[in-house]
Amino acid sequence: MGRRARLRAQTTAEIKAIALKHLREGGPDAVSLRAIGREMGMSGSAIYSYFETRDALITNLINDIYTSLLDQVETARDAVAPDDVAGRILAWGQAVRLWALANPEGFRLIYGDPVAGYHAPAGGPAPEAAKRACLGLTELAAAAWPHAKATQVFTEHRWSDFSPGLAGTIREHFPDLPPAAVALALRMWGRMHGLISLEVYGHLGTQTGDPAKLYHTELLDLLRSLGLDVGTLRSST
Amino acid sequence: MGRRARLRAQTTAEIKAIALKHLREGGPDAVSLRAIGREMGMSGSAIYSYFETRDALITNLINDIYTSLLDQVETARDAVAPDDVAGRILAWGQAVRLWALANPEGFRLIYGDPVAGYHAPAGGPAPEAAKRACLGLTELAAAAWPHAKATQVFTEHRWSDFSPGLAGTIREHFPDLPPAAVALALRMWGRMHGLISLEVYGHLGTQTGDPAKLYHTELLDLLRSLGLDVGTLRSST
DNA sequence: TTCTAAATCAGAACGGCGTTCAAAGTTTGT
DNA sequence: ACAAACTTTGAACGCCGTTCTGATTTAGAA
Numbered sequence: 001m002g003r004r005a006r007l008r009a010q011t012t013a014e015i016k017a018i019a020l021k022h023l024r025e026g027g028p029d030a031v032s033l034r035a036i037g038r039e040m041g042m043s044g045s046a047i048y049s050y051f052e053t054r055d056a057l058i059t060n061l062i063n064d065i066y067t068s069l070l071d072q073v074e075t076a077r078d079a080v081a082p083d084d085v086a087g088r089i090l091a092w093g094q095a096v097r098l099w100a101l102a103n104p105e106g107f108r109l110i111y112g113d114p115v116a117g118y119h120a121p122a123g124g125p126a127p128e129a130a131k132r133a134c135l136g137l138t139e140l141a142a143a144a145w146p147h148a149k150a151t152q153v154f155t156e157h158r159w160s161d162f163s164p165g166l167a168g169t170i171r172e173h174f175p176d177l178p179p180a181a182v183a184l185a186l187r188m189w190g191r192m193h194g195l196i197s198l199e200v201y202g203h204l205g206t207q208t209g210d211p212a213k214l215y216h217t218e219l220l221d222l223l224r225s226l227g228l229d230v231g232t233l234r235s236s237t
Numbered sequence: 238m239g240r241r242a243r244l245r246a247q248t249t250a251e252i253k254a255i256a257l258k259h260l261r262e263g264g265p266d267a268v269s270l271r272a273i274g275r276e277m278g279m280s281g282s283a284i285y286s287y288f289e290t291r292d293a294l295i296t297n298l299i300n301d302i303y304t305s306l307l308d309q310v311e312t313a314r315d316a317v318a319p320d321d322v323a324g325r326i327l328a329w330g331q332a333v334r335l336w337a338l339a340n341p342e343g344f345r346l347i348y349g350d351p352v353a354g355y356h357a358p359a360g361g362p363a364p365e366a367a368k369r370a371c372l373g374l375t376e377l378a379a380a381a382w383p384h385a386k387a388t389q390v391f392t393e394h395r396w397s398d399f400s401p402g403l404a405g406t407i408r409e410h411f412p413d414l415p416p417a418a419v420a421l422a423l424r425m426w427g428r429m430h431g432l433i434s435l436e437v438y439g440h441l442g443t444q445t446g447d448p449a450k451l452y453h454t455e456l457l458d459l460l461r462s463l464g465l466d467v468g469t470l471r472s473s474t
Numbered sequence: 475t476t477c478t479a480a481a482t483c484a485g486a487a488c489g490g491c492g493t494t495c496a497a498a499g500t501t502t503g504t
Numbered sequence: 505a506c507a508a509a510c511t512t513t514g515a516a517c518g519c520c521g522t523t524c525t526g527a528t529t530t531a532g533a534a
Contacts, residue, residue, distance in 0.1 A: 004481080004530065011482095029354045032520060043484050045522075050482095054521060108350055111438060116353030117266045117521090124439070153461055155454040161447035186441065187432065187455050194431025195424065201348060202361070204423065210398035217392040218424050224390055225462050241501065241510080269491060282493075283512050291492060354492090475534095482529070491520070500511070 012050050014040060019061055023105045028115040031058070058109075058118050059125045065106040066129035072099050074136060085143045086228040092140060093192050093219045097212075100196050107200050111193070134166060134185070135173060141185035142174050147227040148184060157183045184226075191222055249287050251277060256298055260342045265352040268295070295346075295355050296362040302343040303366035309336050311373060322380045323465040329377060330429050330456045334449075337433050344437050348430070371403060371422070372410060378422035379411050384464040385421060394420045421463075428459055 001009075018039050022030040033054055034044035051057040076095035080087040100107040109115070110126070124130055141148075157179040159167045170182055195218055198204050199211045238246075255276050259267040270291055271281035288294040313332035317324040337344040346352070347363070361367055378385075394416040396404045407419055432455055435441050436448045 002531080008481090028350065033522090034520065044520090045485080045524090046483050048522080111434070111440065113265065113345055113350040113438075120439075130440070153454055153457040155450065155457065157450065157454075161450060163442035166442055183451055183454060186451055187458070190431035190435055190451075190455060191428055192431070193435055194427035194429070197348070197434055198427055198430055202357075203348065203367070205400035205403055213392065213394065213398060214420055214423055214427075217390055217394075217420060218427060220390040220392065221424070221462060225458060239502080245510095270493090271491065280513050281491090282495090282514080285493080286511055477534075478532090480529105480531075482527105484527085485525090487524080488522085489520105490522105492518095494517085495515090496513105497515105498511105498513075500509100502507105502509075504506085504508100 008050070015047060015050055015057070016061060016064065019057060020064075023061070023109070024103075027105060028108065031061075031115060033057075055118055055121075058115055059121060062109050062125040063129065065103070066110050066126040066133075069096070069099050069103075069106070069110070070129055070132045070136070074132075077136070077140075082143075085140070085147070086223045086226075089140050089144065089188070089223060089226075089228075090219055092136070093215075093222075096192055097196050097199075097215055100200050104200050107196075111197060112201075131166075131169060133189075135169065137185040137189050138170055138174060138177070138182060141181050141188060142177050144226045144228060145177065145181045145184070148225075149178075149180070151225060151227040152180065152184065155180070155183075188222065191218065245287070252284060252287055252294070253298060253301065256294060257301075260298070260346070261340075264342060265345070268298075268352060270294075292355055292358075295352055296358060299346050299362040300366065302340070303347050303363040303370075306333070306336050306340075306343070306347070307366055307369045307373070311369075314373070314377075319380075322377070322384070323460050323463075326377050326381065326425070326460060326463075326465075327456055329373070330452075330459075333429055334433050334436075334452055337437050341437050344433075348434060349438075368403075368406060370426075372406065374422040374426050375407055375411060375414070375419060378418050378425060379414050381463045381465060382414065382418045382421070385462075386415075386417070388462060388464040389417065389421065392417070392420075425459065428455065 015036055018036050019031050022032075022035060022039075032044075033047045037044040037047055047057075051060065073092055073095040076091045077088050080091045082088070159171070159179050161179065162170075162182060167179075167182075170177065174181075195204070195211070195215050199215075204211050204214070252273055255273050256268050259269075259272060259276075269281075270284045274281040274284055284294075288297065310329055310332040313328045314325050317328045319325070396408070396416050398416065399407075399419060404416075404419075407414065411418075432441070432448070432452050436452070441448050441451070
């Protein structure tokens with residue numbers, strides 16, 4: 001990599017770093033090419049040498065942020081023994097919430113309306129990370145499936161219910177998993193996402209430390225509905 | 238009401254109607270004072286006679302939209318006999334989703350980042366509607382509580398876990414309800430909200446009619462976790 | 475090494491936005 | 505009839521994304 005390419009990579013990184021800083025400090029509106037350029041001592045239009053458009057920069061940020069979320073969540077999950085299925089699900093769920101509370105702007109960027117006038121590219125802004133998330137959840141669901149299948153509500157699910165890309169990838173990794181287990185994985189996702197997004201967007205009491213307890217209860221209920229014993233677990237905040 | 242006041246009310250309504258139209262047709266960015274004025278044959282600054290600021294207009298819209306959501310949801314719930322607890326919960330849940338799919342921009346306005354640079358006023362943009370939502374869900378949880386309390390995961394919840402305003406209002410309406418039932422109501426909210434918001438924001442497969450089935454399964458599982466019999470219910474899409 | 479083509483930048487410009495302000499126009503009540 | 509209140513306009517300010525022109529710097533081939 002020549003000198004030119006190195007400078008370019010460095011500038012690109014600086015743009016992204018400042019964009020992230022503005023995002024954290026001033027919310028989505030503060031992420032503007034002109035403001036970034038101003039802080040870097042560059043003209044706003046100069047950034048167009050590094051990103052084709054502002055949306056491209058945002059997409060790039062979403063990718064990074066989504067990846068960092070998954071890194072953290074997977075790490076938390078893998079800190080629990082693989083045979084402790086309930087513990088791994090609990091760890092995943094708590095990690096998602098803690099990450100979201102620590103990075104609310106990032107959470108909004110990934111799961112909400114990212115930024116004024118932003119339009120996600122086809123296939124979503126971070127298809128790679130999204131696939132990782134799906135696979136991670138499916139792995140948890142697959143591990144829980146032997147216990148869960150007895151307790152699950154009966155609803156017919158077919159592979160054709162899912163997008164071909166997702167279904168294909170999943171069946172590659174988990175050949176013997178029934179489609180109902182994939183539905184379970186998505187529902188687990190929804191259960192975690194619901195309370196977290198209500199909390200991040202301020203629709204929960206906005207008072208005291210309650211949301212943590214509420215979320216913990218929800219996770220325990222999720223485990224119970226999977227047929228997993230949670231009698232002894234209690235204090236993993 | 239004099240002629241002047243009537244004209245004023247009419248203009249105010251027209252502003253809101255056009256704002257809603259732009260919201261539906263062009264997304265949040267299309268809601269701009271200048272664009273509204275343009276369509277009305279008014280200068281953009283004239284709107285400041287009717288709304289103190291753009292955020293005030295948005296807040297007003299959120300209020301209307303949130304209210305219309307609750308009207309629809311409560312109507313759906315009340316179409317089911319009061320003693321059919323499971324049916325009422327199912328009706329509520331399906332109504333929320335159908336409304337969200339029919340009014341995705343409204344859903345984003347209420348539950349997401351509403352619009353570029355919008356900052357909600359203290360107490361939220363629609364405290365009245367939010368309270369109605371909480372009470373409605375609490376009513377459902379209260380009706381289910383006799384069945385549910387046996388199956389619920391044990392987690393201590395106290396009144397102090399909730400915001401004083403919410404707790405007070407709820408205890409007014411449901412004097413004998415334990416705090417755990419309020420936690421259950423909020424968790425029901427989260428369960429419905431999770432899948433719906435993932436679907437509205439395009440994080441679910443983006444393929445086929447699957448989300449409906451997934452959501453239905455989730456509602457059935459919710460009912461099951463409440464100890465409500467759902468063996469015969471199946472086809473209420 | 476010299477020369478050409480590419481990459482990088484600044485700065486002006488266009489049209490959009492929310493908001494403010496002074497001035498003109500209109501309605502209301504006295 | 506007239507003063508006070510309200511409504512509206514249009515210009516202005518500063519912000520934004522984006523495009524374009526032209527200058528400057530760099531990389532690689534001759």
